[in-house]
Amino acid sequence: MVKVKIKRKNLTTGGEKKNWITWKWIVIGPLIAVLLATSLYPWLHSLQLSFHRSSCRCSQDSLKYTGIVEDCCCDYETVDSLNGDVLHPLLQELVKTSFFRYIKINSDLNCPFWLDDGKCRSPDDCRLLYEFPEYFKTPSLHVVPTNDLICQEGKPEAAFDPWTNDDETYKDIILDLQLNPERHTGYSGPSARRVWDAVYSQICPEYSSGNSCPEKKVLYRLMSGLHSSISVHIATEYLLDEKTSERGANLQLMYDRVLNHPERVQNLYFTFLFVLGAITKAGPCLEEAQYDSGNRTKDLKVHSLIRKLLHNPKLQAVCPLSFDEAKLWQGQSGPEVKQQIQNQIRNISVLMGCVGCDTCRLWGKLQVLGLGTALKILFSVDDQKQPHQPMQLQLQRNEVIALMNLFNRLSESIKSVADMGYSAATDALVLEHPVRGVILIQRPREPWVDHW
Numbered sequence: 001m002v003k004v005k006i007k008r009k010n011l012t013t014g015g016e017k018k019n020w021i022t023w024k025w026i027v028i029g030p031l032i033a034v035l036l037a038t039s040l041y042p043w044l045h046s047l048q049l050s051f052h053r054s055s056c057r058c059s060q061d062s063l064k065y066t067g068i069v070e071d072c073c074c075d076y077e078t079v080d081s082l083n084g085d086v087l088h089p090l091l092q093e094l095v096k097t098s099f100f101r102y103i104k105i106n107s108d109l110n111c112p113f114w115l116d117d118g119k120c121r122s123p124d125d126c127r128l129l130y131e132f133p134e135y136f137k138t139p140s141l142h143v144v145p146t147n148d149l150i151c152q153e154g155k156p157e158a159a160f161d162p163w164t165n166d167d168e169t170y171k172d173i174i175l176d177l178q179l180n181p182e183r184h185t186g187y188s189g190p191s192a193r194r195v196w197d198a199v200y201s202q203i204c205p206e207y208s209s210g211n212s213c214p215e216k217k218v219l220y221r222l223m224s225g226l227h228s229s230i231s232v233h234i235a236t237e238y239l240l241d242e243k244t245s246e247r248g249a250n251l252q253l254m255y256d257r258v259l260n261h262p263e264r265v266q267n268l269y270f271t272f273l274f275v276l277g278a279i280t281k282a283g284p285c286l287e288e289a290q291y292d293s294g295n296r297t298k299d300l301k302v303h304s305l306i307r308k309l310l311h312n313p314k315l316q317a318v319c320p321l322s323f324d325e326a327k328l329w330q331g332q333s334g335p336e337v338k339q340q341i342q343n344q345i346r347n348i349s350v351l352m353g354c355v356g357c358d359t360c361r362l363w364g365k366l367q368v369l370g371l372g373t374a375l376k377i378l379f380s381v382d383d384q385k386q387p388h389q390p391m392q393l394q395l396q397r398n399e400v401i402a403l404m405n406l407f408n409r410l411s412e413s414i415k416s417v418a419d420m421g422y423s424a425a426t427d428a429l430v431l432e433h434p435v436r437g438v439i440l441i442q443r444p445r446e447p448w449v450d451h452w
């Protein structure tokens, strides 16, 4: 009896112990896991970032629009979420500020190559609306140099290395970009075609004989990305009814001109990341700049928005390097490449004067100036090879305005493409049409600048 009792007692005690141990692990286990995760997170995160920085690999196996953007360090999904959550809202606010919404341009917008024969469907959409804000009479950007970076925006020396020859000195028309949006104007036909052909032939001489660019030239990808973005804006703000001036989405056009061409979508994302990379590199300079619009409160707001953009934690965490520069130039960098690209972008800027619709020409010029500025920044930063040599980055006010407005336009296009729910994982593209309901479409298998 005693033995049995003892055994029972032992058995009971052992069971309790087991239960206790089980309960202990149920309670303590997750706590330990949380503690471990918290302490290891920074290390794992930095490991992941350093992997990102050093490898920057593009997954060749991944489906288009779901893998890494070619030669870049961010995947499509990351770009979409970063743009939608952070960049797009900030940029929308930024371009509405007095400093960024006005641009000074040269009144002499002639085409030196051929007589302009372009026409818009609706003349109203081509005509520019003018504004003249007081602050343009005051001097442009003032910049305080930092320790290791000399930013000389708006100073006369800046005119020594213009990438597009859009020297502010000769501009005498001030335009409100918010009053003159880039959208469908009906400008098309041989005139528009001739300009696009001339742009691509400028970059790839083979283009005029019906061949595509043999190599993936950076400038070709940038212009193609800009072309995609313009087409997206035409499609999203299409003039549906001339009589009522009703505007809305033309999804078929969006699909035909952009979404149906994977290369064009890729180039759009590439251009967006390229410009983001330039803005990030010019960060210290952009942060130091004094954005002078004559209204101190509004200027402080601009400064705060710029800071929010540059120091956004999400941007720093998920996309610290937007593209892989070494991979991009593939050993082509150096003075010759810089000179060649600089000449090409200058010629493209001049070609923009041949666009036969005022609004389209304004945005064409502005965005090419923005691309020229991005290239100028990246090459300026690249020039800084010798240690202890302060970097010279000279930006004019128009260049900064063009850069940010270009970035905003690209951001809008990326958002439109993402909002369409276009996914390479599906074989069909389902588009919501505001008037005609849902359409199901089968997806196929497959200044550096001169005159204004």
Ligand SMILES: Cc1cc2nc3c(=O)[nH]c(=O)nc-3n(C[C@H](O)[C@H](O)[C@H](O)COP(=O)(O)OP(=O)(O)OC[C@H]3O[C@@H](n4cnc5c(N)ncnc54)[C@H](O)[C@@H]3O)c2cc1C
Pocket: 182, 183, 184, 185, 186, 187, 188, 189, 192, 193, 195, 196, 223, 224, 225, 227, 228, 230, 231, 234, 257, 264, 352, 355, 359, 360, 361, 363, 364
């Ligand atoms: C600088 C510029 C700005 C313009 N801005 C406006 C505007 O704001 N509003 C407006 O309504 N119209 C604008 N247009 C006109 C517009 O871009 C088109 O040219 C027009 O709508 C006719 O289109 P399309 O179908 O003939 O093809 P286009 O867009 O003219 O394309 C011509 C050819 O270029 C190739 N191509 C097209 N897209 C790409 C790409 N992303 N990458 C590489 N190759 C490509 C194709 O072979 C295509 O056939 C602009 C034109 C130019 C040159």
